[in-house]
Amino acid sequence: MKRLDQLSLRQLRALQTVAQTGNISVAAEQLGLTGPAVHSQLKTLEEIIGSPLIVRQGRARNSVTPQGEVLLEAYDELRAALERAITNINALNHGHSGSVVLGVVSTGKYFAPRIVALCQREFPGIEISLSIANRRDTVASLKRGALDLCIMGRPPRDPLTHEIALGEHPHIVIAAADHPLARVPHVPREALLSERWVMREEGSGTRILAARFLDEIGLGHTAPTLEMDSNETIKQAVLSGLGLAMISAHTVAEELASGRLVALKVEGSPIYRQWYLLSGQDRPLSPAAEKVRDWIVGHTGDYFPKLDI
Template sequence: MLNISIRQMHTLLAIQKHGKISAAAKSLGLTSPAVTLQLQQLEQELGCQLFLRSKSGAQPTEIGEIAIQTARRIVNEVTSLGETVQAHKGVAAGTIRLGVVSTGKYFAPRVIAAFTALHPGIAMTLVAANRSEIIQKLHDHDIDIALMGRPPTSFRVNATLFGDHPLVFIASPDHPLVGKLDISREELAEQKFIVRERGSGTRSSFEFFMADTIEGMRTVPTEMDSNETIKQAVIAGLGIAFISGHTIEQECQAGRIAILDVVETPIRRQWFAIRHANRSATPALQALDDFLRVRGPSLLPVMSKPYQAMLPVQT
């Protein structure tokens, strides 16, 4: 049996995260020689080199990558054990690393505020990125739970549905298509478009919706990497955009953005709370899961009345 310590696992993860022994040592509150010794002892125990070390930093070897993935699982399980023991003692405590896709940052703070008001002993950190980046962080166990749309299919997950996610086409209030009913995809293809970057879930939904007409677009879409930039571009009259309805609450209410009446829209997607299937459900994670199932829908942004009238009726 291998004689490996949790401290060595933490050292391994710190070196991978920071890329250099000195930076890893600083993050761990140790000296560089102490971290180097920990790594050497681990490599001797495994009988393999885990990092290729150079002046530019430490890069994991193939075995190193496997060891890093294993270390993440071990550290997560030990953390889960500690939280479970605390919960058994009646102590409501724990830590949750929450990841959200870019659109989720418009409501994630109110989710955190409402949840921690009920569970003040649970600490939360928030990471926002595009869909592909959040999926990678979830896969690598860099986050505990992700709020996003379609669950990933490249690895096993546990997903909890907690609300609807409508996607709409928007334009500046003085755009010629504003007020027109039943706008077709062909009419949209004649317009200038502003789109999210590749890797974004909204971009994928846009390309799927426009699949039959996207090649016939009059102009090449302008790509922007944030919802805020896209909204400002639309307000400035640079084109129309396809965007999450949850990102435009204030602009619609202020009359700065109009929603277009495009056939078969709003497109209704869902929000899920997603956890890696290999990640044990700690009491803290289970509490968040239960909270989102019950309170999640009420914490999503509320749209203006004209917007609500466009939403399909649920049956």
């Protein structure tokens, strides 16, 4: 415990900034300190921990040792716990009984704000914050304890979570209303290979699903692709006639209803996945988070978009 008492947040922040920049001088500039001051903080931290934390790799480039990585992971969790504590304190200061941070992957941003609005109407004493990010960042936030609850499609392998299925998450092949295939009652699967496909970035769950779908059709033949970094840009690209896309039907409910986009009738589509509500196994939910969890599970019909596909 003596070593723990000697640690400071400034030392840990210095380590994190050096790890991010790879350079003590650049880290010092970002922190508003001198290079020697940052070096001194790192040296003190290494003496406290009893292990080297930074390795110099020439030309002032620095990398973090395995011991340093372990310490940085703990720092991320500590910062998340402190941020949650401040959120709870602010909620109490404003007369609320508690706070809940709800994380949602970017595909769910089309219905997540409605969840927050309905929950705040149901529980005026609970302050609810919404955190929307891509899958990678959402999983990272869940792992470091920054989220009470999380909505996503495929639960991660790490961290371990409690999962509750909320409902079907259909993925469809979309085209602009004036695309030639939009008027075909039953689109041959082989016809899709001659079309350009607008895809999400590598690592996206939607990208993986679309790639598997095309691989199954192609039998070794690949379709030309165009990469976009968000569902919004994919929608605009398809509307502009740049190609077809496989996308969550929940992200294009309004465009389908208005007729601006069309869900192609293709064998094997829609592809149905599930939406899940997750919470970390490593710590229990607060009473406020339990109330919000139970409401989300029991009112899926109130916030998921109505679809006719």
